[in-house]
Amino acid sequence: METKTTISMLLLCVLLSISLPAVRTDYVRPQPRKNLQFPWNPKHPSLPQQVHLSLAGENHMRISWVTDGKSAPSIVEYGTSPGEYTLSSQGEATSYNYLFYSSGKIHHTVIGPLEHDTVYFYRCGGQGPEFQLKTPPGQFPVTFAVAGDLGQTGWTKSTLDHIDKCIYDVHLLPGDLSYADCLQHRWDTFGELVQPLASARPWMVTQGNHEKEKIPFFTDAFASYNARWKMPFEESESASNLYYSFEVAGVHVVMLGSYTDYDELSDQYSWLKADLSKVDRKKTPWLVVLFHVPWYNSNYAHQGEGDGMMAAMEPLLYAAGVDLVLTGHVHAYERSKRVNKGKSDPCGAVHITIGDGGNREGLAQKYVHPTPEWSVFREASFGHGELKIVNSTHAFWSWHRNDDDEPVRSDQVWLNSLIGSGCLEEKTYESRKILFSP
Incomplete structure (x- = not known):
């Protein structure tokens, strides 16, 4: 009976979901590994x-x-x-x-x-x-581990093992956690899988498309995610668990929702505008934003999906002087120059796509050619990132590829914050008044 129920639920979700386009490979990388198996391990009902x-x-x-x-x-x-x-x-x-x-x-x-x-x-x-x-430190330096689109495969286990060796303070996850996709016991096995790390350091997450799990007339969107992964939305005066902000050491981090309304009339837009306008860059000189669907993406996968959110919200991020944007969704890694309005801009944000934590769908291996002028580094491999913010003006970013289970630092760069660049002072009243206009 349980098997029939599981199959019925899976078929229902498949029929109600939108299939993602297949990605042909012209760049050979390790294939996705099978889902992890979790043997039944009965526990006393009161045990955590x-x-x-x-x-x-x-x-x-x-x-x-x-x-x-x-x-x-x-x-x-x-x-x-x-x-x-x-x-x-x-x-x-x-x-x-x-x-x-x-x-x-x-x-x-x-x-x-x-x-x-x-x-x-x-x-x-x-x-x-x-x-x-x-607990995280109260001042610099502070280190974040970053991995999106995790799932529950052999590559996920490899990524988590590598993160476990990293000396970090907070884990950032830009969406797609369990890949439960309506099969709710996979939320339970995901919680079991990440407990060794997530019980020792805070995990700050935002939703991806695989958290939606909406079945019309039966279940609301994000019901499982909201019940299990409660984030500090109330503490940051947000009306929704799908977007919020927090501060650690000298960093203000904003977590946005790619799958809730984001236009200028939306609650999320109003909240973001108010949140950014209150940031004290003397107290928190670094401003970091996370959401799921990338705005700057030269991979064939998910081309253009972030354009609507970008049109609505990039002016706010630019006016506020956001230093770094971290996203997932595309199952590959890519780092941009500082960008704004689709081209390089020394006063824009660096965008990093890191949806390569270990998902079961495999890697997005086909890129657009020629490489856009704003794209600095791109590679389709599983891995994770580490962001060490050293002081108010300098941070070190590194991306660690999982190659044959050995962590390889494949990309690295020193980042200078906009607070020390003069950009915030140089931006015109016209570009910044968007934050403070009614």
Whole structure:
């Protein structure tokens, strides 16, 4: 019966989804690996599963986990010594139904205030194993690990293993997490897969097309994603979990939604405009933005899909002096020069596409030729990125290809922030007034 139900759900989702175009290969890279297998491992219904962290306002973190038992408490006990929990916090819980699937109890508990750059030990629900987390630093340097379009394949495992060897403070994920695609148990196995990393460092995510999972007349879009991966949207005065912002050390990070309204009359546009206008570049000299669908893309895959969002929102990002834009969706890597309005501009943002975390759909291996003048480096391989922001003016970006399971630093560059370039002062009143006009 379970097999028939799973097949029926999969067929329904396939019929309701839009097929992506196949990409022919003229550049041979490792083939996609099979989905990981997760043997059934029964646990006591009150024990925490799928534990992950996210930032939740200044000096606070949200701890999320799932229990099979509906009566388990949403309490987190924590402290700075193993086994000694001098503090505790009570949270909230939710659950959801998706066709024939009923989720476990999904807990979200905010702890804090926390000290910067400090190791804490914690326990979820009053029992079970002890976990350990490290809070981000309060000042430079700060390091972000970046990987999008993860999924649950052998390449995903390779990417996560490489990230685990990186000394980083926060993980950034620009959409397409589990590739559950309506099969809700894959959300559970994804949570199990990433728990070793996500329970130790905050994971800040935004949605991709594979999080949509909408079935007309049956399920709302993003129901599973919103229930499981609660981000600090309320803390950043957003009305939706699909877009929000946060600050860490001297960096203001904005997470946008490619699959919710973004035109000038939308709530997201109004929120973005207000959020960017409040950024204090003396406090946070770096401004980084993430969303799923790239605006600057010289791969044949997904050409033009970001044009509408780009037309609406690029003027806001340019006026605010955004330093770096990180996206996914295209299953390959590409880095641009500083760009604006489709061409190089020393006062624009650097755009990086990094949708190559290990998805099951394979790599997008065919590029447009000749290479656009704004494109600096492009390659179709699985991998991850590391962004080390050293101080208020300099950052080091590197992309690490997964080649035969060995991490290879294939692209690297020093970035200068716009705050130290004079660009913000040089921009005319006309280009900046968009942020402050009614």
